[in-house]
Amino acid sequence: MPVTAPMQRPRSVGEMMQRVAFMITPEGMGRALAFQPRPDDVFIAPFPKSGTTWLQQIVHTLRTRGDMAFEEITQVIPWLELAHDMGIDVEAGQPARPRAFKTHLGWDQVPKGARYIVSVRDPRDVLVSQFHFWNGWFYEAGTVSIDDLAMGLFLNPNVPFNYWPHLQSWWPQRERPDVLMLCYESMLADPEAAIRRIAAFIGVPLDDALLRLTLEHASVDFMRAHARQFDDHLVREARDHVCGLPPSETGGHKVRSGKAGGHEAVLSDAVRAALDEAWQREIAGPLGLPDYAALRRVLEGAG
Template structure:
C-alpha cells in the first residue's frame, strides 16, 4: 500500500485519517470518570462514544490538541514519557514496519526530521514538556518509562493510588506478570500481529521490538548523542524535567 503523507493540524503533523476527522475529534465529549492515557508514540471517535463508563481512552495528542471537554470535565490523565534517545530509535523502527506512516528514510535522515519535529505527532520535546507543565493545574500522573522498567511494582502502585484503588498483593503480582515486556510481546492482543503485513510488516521489525533502556547506544554516533544532549538541555532547561538514558 502507498504510504500516506501526514497533514498539519495547528502546526503539528498528524495521520491523514486523524486530520480528516479532526472536526469530530476536537468536539469529543469527555465524561467526568474518563481516564485518558497519553504518551508520545512508539500510541475512533465513534468507538469511544459507544464505550460504557468508566472509559479508558488512549491518545498521542499533545496538550494543545486534546479536546477541551477533557479539561472541562477534569478527567484524570496518565502520561508516560520515555527518554528521547530510545524514543527516537524506537520510532524509527516503527516507521520502517508501519506502512501507515511515512517512509523514514535512513536513520540519519529520520533523526534530523525527528529533532525538527517534522514527524507524525510533532516534537517530542514540546510533547513531554507541555504535559509536564499541564500537571500543575490538572490531575495528571506523570510516569517515566525507565522507572516502570526498573521497578514496575512501585509504578503500578502509583497508578492505583492515583485512581483511588487498593491493590491486594496477589493482584499486584498478577498485573506485574501480565505486563512484562516478554508477555506483552507474545500476546496477539498487544503485539499487533493480527494485522496484515500490508499494514504492519513484522518481518521488517516487531511492533514490540526490544523494550529496553539504552538501545540507542547501538545506533547513535557520538556526535549525534552529544547533539541531542545539547538540544535537550536547551529545550527542557528550567523545567525540572530529567530523563535517564540507561539503568
C-alpha cells in the same frame, strides 16, 4: 489520496511524512478535540513510543482483573484521535470502569475534565523505538536509516507534533491532582511501585492477587507472548490503504526489548550531538531541566 497501483511503501522520510498525514482525518481529529470526558475517565497520554501500550495493558488489567478477551488493545482502550476513522464509537461501553482512552495530544489540546497518565522516556530511546516501529510499515524496510529519521522527523523543527512540544505542554501539569506523570525508566526499575501508583490514581482497589496478576500481564514476556494483541494490526487494516500502503503483517511492533538505554549502541555521534542540542534549546531553557537525568530525578522525588 490518489494512489497508484501497486501501492509501494515510502523510501524516504519526506515521503513517509506525506503518507502519515492521511492517517487521521480532519473530521476524526475534530471529533477527538470535541470529546466530552467523564470525571472518572482516564487518558493515557504519553508521546509515542514512551510506554503507551504498556500503560494501556496495566490500566486494562487493573480495571478488569486480567481480561485478555480482545483482538487488539485498541478495541478496549480506543485511540481517541483515530477512533472515528477506525469506526470505533468512543461513547460505546467498555469492558469495565473506569473508561480509558489512548491519546498523544498535548495538554493544550487534550479534552479536559478527566484524569491523565503520562509516561516520559529518554528521547534517545524514543527515537530508536520509533525507527523500529516505522521500519517495514511506513517506509520500506532498510531504506531509511536512523540518522535519516532523526534529522528528517524527530529533530525537524517544521514537524509540529514532536517530542519537545509534547513534553513542554505536560511538564507544568505534573503536580495537578488529575495528572500522574511517570518516568519510563523508573517504571522498568520498579514496576510494582508504578502499578501501585496507577491503581491508586485510577481508583482501583489493589489487593495482592491483583498486583501479582498485573505484574505478570504487564511483563515483557507476557506481552511478547501475546504480541498480536498489541501490534496495531487493526490500525493497519483500517488505515493502510488510505495512506497508500500495501497490506503487511510487519511493522507496528510495540513489544521489543523492554529495556532502557538501547540508543547507546545505535546512534551516531552526530545524532547524539543534535539531540543534546535540541534538549538544551527546547527543554533545559524553558523547563529548567539540564538533561534527562535531571527530569528523572524530579519525577522520582515527586513519587
